[in-house]
Amino acid sequence: MLSIDHVTSRSEWDALVLDLEGNPLQLWGWGEVKAKHGWRAVRLRVRDGERVVGCAQVLVRPLPGVFGALSHVPRGPVVRTGESRGPVCDAVAEHCRREIKGVGITFEPDWPADDDDTITGGVPSPNPIFMASTLVLDLAQDDDTLLARMAKKTRYEVRKSQRREWDITEVRTPEDLDAVLALYRETSERAGFGIHADAYYRDVHAELGDHSVLLLARDEGTPVAFLWIAASDRTGIDLYGGSNDAGRKLLANYALKWRAIHTLRDRGVTRYDLNGLLGEDVSHFKRGFSDHTDELVGSVDVPFSVWYTAWHRALPAAKAVLRRVRR
Known part of the structure; x- marks a missing residue:
């Protein structure tokens, strides 16, 4: 059984991400940028007993009304080489389901598309943030x-x-x-x-x-x-x-x-x-x-709420309104 604890030290977190060869969007600084612009950053360390097997910087966006919140893991989680990735994602998703709640969590890992680890309950996200096709x-x-x-x-x-x-x-x-x-x-x-x-x-x-x-x-x-x-x-x-x-x-x-x-x-x-x-x-x-x-894995959602589908149907229209307002 994997366990999760929170990391609240910047130096400790960055040392962990770098030790696990993680993506820069999992570093503390990226979470702080987002925290200054509408999100909240939660840093989770995943252990198997005393051994650290992974970590995930989860960005949490408050949503209106019944939607509650959306959790997003940009180019993560980070998983130690040789460890199974699916169970780490499952542990992070279950923690967020219990502690953050909301409509669900979106994983956008820095992993190749042919990775055979599956995320329990995962479905392709209808509203990806990062492109799966890259170079x-x-x-x-x-x-x-x-x-x-x-x-x-x-x-x-x-x-x-x-x-x-x-x-x-x-x-x-x-x-x-x-x-x-x-x-x-x-x-x-x-x-x-x-x-x-x-x-x-x-x-x-x-x-x-x-x-x-x-x-x-x-x-x-x-x-x-x-x-x-x-x-x-x-x-x-x-x-x-x-x-x-x-x-x-x-x-x-x-x-x-x-x-x-x-x-x-x-x-x-x-x-x-x-x-x-x-x-x-x-x-x-x-x-x-x-x-x-x-080709990377792409955007994978784990829904938490019956409101998940309604939120993703509403999101494109909300973005279009916001673009018009900005113009």
């Missing part, structure tokens, strides 16, 4: 191997980008962060997608700390593009990216991606998740960086 680069490969696996056009653009004297630095100052946010606002307006208020991204940068890898590209001293990654000891995952017209014309995104590969590798990261294949232009760009795609 994960193996950074243990050398440059020649990575280049050889790229599409011909991507390989050409990467090599071409290295002939230019790019000024690419990690963001360390408030002024540089302001430049990044200005680029992101410009990108969202041009491409027609919604973004959070600036305060959200400032919290991401502050709370992730050393686990935030934010690269800013300049051309003749002027910021033109950025790429933002969250990184644990083993895994990096793209969070955000953007550019202005000058950055697009210069194809700065190729130079940034190649720099990101080297920056992560220098940190010891071996998996670089480009975080979902969504949207024709973005997906085409991402797919060019390797000759394969990766």
